[in-house]
Amino acid sequence: MRIDEILAHNERFLQQTQLPVIGHAPRKHLAVVTCMDCRLVQMFEQALGLERGDVLELRTAGATISEEERKDAANDLIRSLAGGIYLLGVREVAVIGHTQCGLAHVNPTALIASMQALGVDPQKLIEQEELGDVQGLLRWLGAFNDVHVNVRQVVNVIRNSPFLPKIPINGLVIDINTGKLDLVDRAA
Numbered sequence: 001m002r003i004d005e006i007l008a009h010n011e012r013f014l015q016q017t018q019l020p021v022i023g024h025a026p027r028k029h030l031a032v033v034t035c036m037d038c039r040l041v042q043m044f045e046q047a048l049g050l051e052r053g054d055v056l057e058l059r060t061a062g063a064t065i066s067e068e069e070r071k072d073a074a075n076d077l078i079r080s081l082a083g084g085i086y087l088l089g090v091r092e093v094a095v096i097g098h099t100q101c102g103l104a105h106v107n108p109t110a111l112i113a114s115m116q117a118l119g120v121d122p123q124k125l126i127e128q129e130e131l132g133d134v135q136g137l138l139r140w141l142g143a144f145n146d147v148h149v150n151v152r153q154v155v156n157v158i159r160n161s162p163f164l165p166k167i168p169i170n171g172l173v174i175d176i177n178t179g180k181l182d183l184v185d186r187a188a
């Protein structure tokens with residue numbers, strides 16, 4: 001398993017590296033919400049000029065808040081932002097979607113086939129979670145068609161959350177191939 005590879009690397013890392021001790025409050029008082037895409041690893045921080053200790057990074061599939069969450073309080077993204085804002089001094093948020101996202105244009109047939117191949121019954125999940133149909137399943141997953149529209153939606157959910165204060169919430173899209181940022185919704 002990969003975990004053995006990681007543990008072996010970690011032993012070498014500890015022998016070679018001594019990290020400086022820094023505080024847990026983000027120096028830039030900023031939280032960034034982005035996707036879990038593997039191509040963002042390292043590139044994301046480099047493209048934004050971020051160092052260890054600068055910002056909180058929250059990653060969800062598609063940088064998306066599931067539309068099926070009817071109550072904000074149950075939403076992990078809102079909960080994490082609340083922790084960042086109330087406990088760690090965050091005063092600005094940037095939601096950053098990206099081009100060529102795996103959650104964009106999800107093929108429902110492929111999704112269902114993949115679930116079934118791995119022994120999970122999509123229909124049972126749809127019924128149990130009252131998702132309605134396959135489209136509901138896609139919404140639960142956070143799938144979307146247009147990254148710019150999706151970023152604006154997530155920005156609005158965060159802006160309108162009764163659990164969060166009125167602080168600047170910005171929406172951006174990063175080009176996964178070049179790292180170029182496109183500001184799609186600047187906080188007022």
Ligand SMILES: [Zn+2]
Binds near residue numbers: 037062101
């Ligand atoms: Zn993505």
